Amino acid sequence: MKLDRRQLLALTGLGAASSVLAACGDAKTSSGPGTTTQDQLTKLLPAYTPNELVKADIPSVQGANGFFSNPAFLKYPANPVTTVTGVPGKGGNYTTMTPLWGAIPSASGNAYYAAVNKAIGATLKLQPADGNNYDKVLPTLFAGDKLPDWVQIPGWNMGNLGFADAVNKFADLGPYLSGDAIKAYPNLAAIPTSAWQCCIWNGKLFGLPVYYSGATIAGTLFHRKDILAKEGINPDDIKTPDDLAALGQQLTSASAGRWAFDDVFDAIGQIFKFPVDPNRWVIDEGGKIIHRWETPGLIEALNWYQTQAKAGHVHPDALADKTQDAKQRFWSGKVAITGDGPGAWKGDDAKSGKAANPSYERQAFKLLSTDGKPQIWMNPSAGMYSFLNAKLSGDQIKECLAIANYLAAPYGSKEYLTVNFGVEGTDYTMVDGNPVLTERGSKEVATTYQFLITPISPTTVIAGQTQVVKDYAAWEADMVKYAAKPAFYGMNVTEPAQYASINQPMVDLVKDIRFGRKPVSAYQEGLKTWKAQGGDQLRAFYEDIRSKYGTGQ
């Protein structure tokens, strides 16, 4: 299974499924909680100068709490604009490292790499590394002081790095980008403030945001519309967990090899209102800061899920924790309802699904709720960030930022085509007004440069699947109406190292319960241990953050 760059937002969800948030480093070197006061932020944040080149076919829709849906485009402009004059680079050589989910392209004879390096006027030596094991590679790079010049780190891989300490290895970009300084890089200036805010640790601007939007979420519930239609089910009628449970019965036909659900536990977090990774803390009605493990919704969700698992409505492979095959199960119709990141709902998914079954149609349910009041906790605007090595000189940093300015060229520009598709005729051709990768292109073009920095992510036609764009944009416009901020939203808090290990037993326990290996009643005992082993102290730590820095609302 190859993940495309556009499935990126899905990765936040993937990370959520596997990552374990923890902090590390020892007390001596710790630089504090990582977060930054509002006053400091105001001084640090770059000035925002939007530069939308093309009018969106489906414009962005404003949602709740400042969130907004992505603009969608049905056709690439016939005459792309140039946003960068001259060549940004000065012939420098830089090593980069980015995660990659999928086959790593060969660097030798790669026309796409050559084309982009030529266009940016510098040699970026790309070293993509397996995204699934990225969090195991990073600590050794830090420990061995072998960081590349330009490295990307996903937010969900920061937990075991003690990030307030890790950033000291990176260049402070504040002097180059804060306030009006950013105007030297117009495409960077068009990055919205909410994305820059995610890039600040310890009162300094360190990161460059990658794949950000006003509608970043961990994941949601998807269904096979074609299968539901055959059973006479209208997805819009599904509004509560009970409705969903009824589908469990109706859609499962084990002897025919079909089950209603894949492992949808994280996806039902939205329905039962418990936060899923990277979000952990929320504020309850009484104003108390509570962890995911303490939310009442979590126990309801465990009850709901265990009932489904025991009734045989969840695919057995999902109950055997074989998450990596979830997409295949969905494509082949072995499950009718699955949970995934929103990035899973893209043109290439439709292409893969239709290859298995021509009537394949993925759709997302409109947000469900227990009480008729749906709500969804949003992820930080950017889920990934890239960093420049602190060892680079001022001139080198400027060169890299000029390159970043090229890579961040918006949709509708010439540069965007080069960065995302390479050379026309070699790596891509225009089909019905949209770029489509050629066979060579699909081998050479992987998410590499794009993982260093991106323009604000638009919704675009992939693999010629126009209808998917329309459906997705409509769903997202509806979703953002219910958007809410969890506690400490986008604040980059680094938890003290000693609480690193208390999370793992809870992750294991929740899995035991939802897969039906332990009764739901076993939960309270685990929670008590969690609190005693540091959960309550961790809350006190966050109380302190709340009083000094607020809760990011």
Add this chain to the structure above:
Amino acid sequence: MTALHEAPPALRPPDEKPVKKSRFKRDRSLLLMVIPAVLLLIVFNYVPMFGTATAFQRYSIYAGFWHSPWVGFETFRQLFSDPLFWSALGNTLMLSLVQLVFYFPIPIALALLLHSIMSTKIRTIVQSVVYLPHFFSWVLAVTIFQQMLGGAGALNQFLRQNGLGTFDAMTNPDTFALLVTSQVIWKEAGWGIIVFLAALAAIDTQLYEAAAADGAGRWRRLWHITLPGIRGVIVLMLVLRLGNVLTVGFEQMLIQRGAVGRDAAEVLDTYAYFYGVVNANFSLGAAASLFKGVLSLLFLLAANKIAHLLGEDGLYRR
């Protein structure tokens, strides 16, 4: 007459030095061949051993080995007070024991069986077939088991379609020990017979002929010639296995931990992985591994001692 019993000068052991020299001369090419392996061993096995010192530190990847503070046995105190660690140790020993009882005799039996097949053609075919799974990765092996025995696997779908009850062997914590042992048998037993086959080949066939001439049947020959002939190798393999008693397939456990849960599948190696690497408490991971290493060494020495007491060579000749 005494002169007759005196060895001729050429056979008399010469002085120490010339022996070493001549032996070196004789073994020169062998020693040269061994150098790369020794270098690898030094670089990848001995040098990293110094890393276990982090078990006595509060290791930080930013402070590094040289600047992380020393905390003595603090990490070990933390380790030994963690009930999850003891449960992991318990699982490790239990799984090891089950594998020792059910897995260890299989390659021996298979080797005896293969040895008794006369047709070399059939022997080669059987041998190739049972070898093959050894070259599969654990991911693939577990996937094959999932496809066969899983809740949606071939067996259960067949049962379901015929209106019979199903049994999900892949997610049942109670039968997990048997599951992993059968996986090990399927994957490794074929590979394990090689060393026993070699030992069997070394037995002088004249012994069999003589015994047969004396009227010994198949079982008598097996009992009085074959088994004594490979006893040394069996004991050696057993000693080595005991030295590895705390190592029960890290990958195999890691892949299936989610399917049966921590309580059944957490072993020392996965514990060190989750609490050491995943949660970035490298000192704790190092402490758990050091504990495992020391214990394994003790097991190995004890098993070797017992082998010597039983009059076998064990790891080395005394």
